[in-house]
Amino acid sequence: MGPKKRDKPLVSGPSTPAPTSVSPMRLYLSGAAAPPRVGPESKMVATEEVSGPDSPSPARGGGEDLELKETLKLLPTRYDLEQLFCRLETKFDAKFAELGADVRQLGHRVQGLEDDRETTALQHQHTSALLETQASQMAFLYRWADDLDNRGRRNNIRIRGLPESEGTENLDLIIQTLFNELLQRPPDTPIQLDRAHRALRGRGAPTATPRDVICRVHLFSLKEEVMKAARNSSEVVFNDHTLEIYQDISRATLMARRELKPVTDQLRAHS
Known part of the structure; x- marks a missing residue:
């Protein structure tokens, strides 16, 4: 048979009060440090537990409750x-x-x-x-x-290619001779001109193209005869100079005709 279990002796004596547990909320509000935790196997005993039953115990929770109440009073209410x-x-x-x-x-x-x-x-x-x-x-x-x-x-004629003489040229006589040759009349046949002058611009260099001559024939019928004779002749030559005779028109009409030249060329090609 095995050994008998030894019963624990019952120790009779004055009972020691159990340690009071402190709420963490109270510790946080009071600012006190948490008491050290004592393990179950530790043989060390707190000084509060060592004190005998006859030692006076301090009042527990009185100051902490007052501080808690004061803190709660500071909290905002509804x-x-x-x-x-x-x-x-x-x-x-x-x-x-x-x-x-x-x-x-x-x-x-x-x-x-x-x-x-x-x-x-x-x-x-x-x-x-x-x-x-x-x-x-x-x-x-x-x-x-x-x-x-x-x-x-309408009565103006523009002559291009007539050279400019060195001295004062007599345009009336030159134009009379030219028109009489076109009309196949005697050179001294009188032709009434209202005016005759060079184009209104400065005279260029001797090698430059001569300025056009613009004349106004007094009779419109005579002007039309001259223009018809110039169009029918293949080339107008005067004093070994090839001339071109045109109807005098405004600059705007001349620019418009230049813009329409491709169209007029096609029309002439198709008769």
């Missing part, structure tokens, strides 16, 4: 939160009122800008229509003035 929310709501309402006023003011300004834009658009349409009308009127006036200019040049 009334404080309501007052805070009321102040915030008042401030937000004021800010929203300012924003609303700004938005309304911007709305009025935007409405004014839209009205101005509509007015400007109408004015632009009116101005565009007026400009188109004025452009057509100016084109009509330009063509009318150009036609009047050409009508004033």
Whole structure:
């Protein structure tokens, strides 16, 4: 048989009070350090436990409860939160009122800008229509003035290639002789000219192209005879110089004819 188990002796004596557990919340609020934790197998005994039953025990929890109450009094209450929310709501309402006023003011300004834009658009349409009308009127006036200019040049003949003499040249006599040769008449046959002059520009170098001669024949019928004779002749030669005879026209009409030259060439090619 195995050995018998030894029963633990019952020790009778005065009972020691159990250690009081301290709440962590109290320790945090009071700022005291947490007591060292004693392991179950430690043989060390706290000084509070060593004291006998007859030693006076300090009042536990009195100061901590007062400090906790004071701390709780400092915490905001429901009334404080309501007052805070009321102040915030008042401030937000004021800010929203300012924003609303700004938005309304911007709305009025935007409405004014839209009205101005509509007015400007109408004015632009009116101005565009007026400009188109004025452009057509100016084109009509330009063509009318150009036609009047050409009508004033109906009796004019432009001679190109006639050399410029060193002295004072007698253009009336030269033109009379040239036109009589084209018309196959005696050279001394009189031809009435209203005027005869060189083109209105400065005289160039001796080797430069001579200026054109512009003359106005008094009788339109005689001018037409000269132009018809010049068109029918293959080449106009005067004093060993080849000349070109044209109808005198305005500069605008000349530029328009240059623009239409490809079309007129095609028309002439197709008769």
